[in-house]
Amino acid sequence: MPPFDYTPPPYTGPSADEILRKRQQFLNPAVLHFFKKPLNLVDGKMQYLFDENGRRYLDAFGGIATVSCGHCHPEVVDAIVNQSKRLQHSTILYLNPAIAEFAEALASKFPGDLKVVFFTNSGTEANELALMMARLYTGSHDVISIRNGYHGNAAATMAATAQSGYKFNVVQTGVHHAQNPDQYRGIFGSDGPKYARDVDDIITYGTSGQVAGFISEAIQSTTALERQGGFALLTRSNQVLLALAAIFWGFEAHGVVPDIVTMAKGIGNGIPLGAVVTTPEIAKVLACRNYYNTYGGNPVCTAAGLAVLKVIEKEKLQQNAFNVGLYLKQRLNSLKDKYEVIGDVRGRGLLVGVELVTDRQLKTPAKVETLRVMEHMKEMGVLIGKGGLFGNVFRITPPLCFTKEDVDFLVDVMDYTLSKI
Structure with missing residues (x-):
């Protein structure tokens, strides 16, 4: 992961398990959770998020394309x-x-x-x-x-x-x-x-x-x-x-x-x-x-x-999104050439979708594989989103301060994960 000069203060609040229990008891039952073990995110700085243990994650989801300048700019x-x-x-x-x-x-x-x-x-x-x-x-x-x-x-x-x-x-x-x-x-x-x-x-x-x-x-x-x-x-x-x-x-x-x-x-x-x-x-x-x-x-x-x-x-974030977005699509398209499971790479700037399929000719949605890759990427420190009508499209919508070094880490992690499924 690219170096980053920030260490969050120690977290002393309730654990992820306790928060999940309260959510299940008191919140809307329609609320979904990413990952088998949902993350308890307690701190953020620019393109990074930190969990209750202080572990750093590269945020390539941006709160569903919401965090534009970076967390806690x-x-x-x-x-x-x-x-x-x-x-x-x-x-x-x-x-x-x-x-x-x-x-x-x-x-x-x-x-x-x-x-x-x-x-x-x-x-x-x-x-x-x-x-x-x-x-x-x-x-x-x-x-x-x-x-x-x-x-x-x-x-x-x-x-x-x-x-x-x-x-x-x-x-x-x-x-x-x-x-x-x-x-x-x-x-x-x-x-x-x-x-x-x-x-x-x-x-x-x-x-x-x-x-x-x-x-x-x-x-x-x-x-x-x-x-x-x-x-x-x-x-x-x-x-x-x-x-x-x-x-x-x-x-x-x-x-x-x-x-x-x-x-x-x-x-x-x-x-x-x-x-x-x-x-x-x-x-x-x-x-x-x-x-x-x-x-x-x-x-x-x-x-x-x-x-x-x-x-x-x-900070010229529009120009950064254009330049880094081009680089992101280039690197993702290189993965598409390498892995048959990637059916399509699309998007503009730093709003990019990667669609997974089990059969490129039939375009059969790779729902299980998508979840599996997301889980493994999270374990390696990268957070991405999931969407699409069939739940088989990675949603990459990071803060606009995303760098080419962040892109390299994201794509390298996706590359390694795809090689294991």
């Missing part, structure tokens, strides 16, 4: 602490500099007329708000979403989500799911126009011809459609709104400027913070009623958000 921590000492919460009904300064800084990062910011506490809330605004503005209820996407676990966002594992048996209306433009598993492969025609057919045969919007995770869309000019196919409706979730900014890869952008996760570096950015015209649809979010724009959260933006710029 000193400038983000200082912003949180300093604001907490002054004022933790008031209400959006009063003036406070933290929310105004962050809103201005965030809006300055957007092109065109995307200048109005609504703050929320999560990505689910942001997407719920975006969907409501799209429907109010267009006067239409129908929304187009992409299969295999995830947008949240509330009413409208669950309807927009297209994975059965995240959907409960409750009323979900108004969303039509188009084929996922997945070059690896998609039914049309890399044929972008066919995916475009699928969306066009949904509008023609499944709606009144007027839809409220098209919602997509930007990284999910960086496949076949991107190579065919993005989502320009949606010009058949004059008031279609494009809502994409990303930061700095995924939609730019498609050559389009959406009408609504939602974001969460990395903009707070782990602090509960989400946002919707839209145009002044669209924002007016909420002015006809009372709308506000009690904690949206909380001074501590927005102070953290502003600090995150400053750190990203100061």
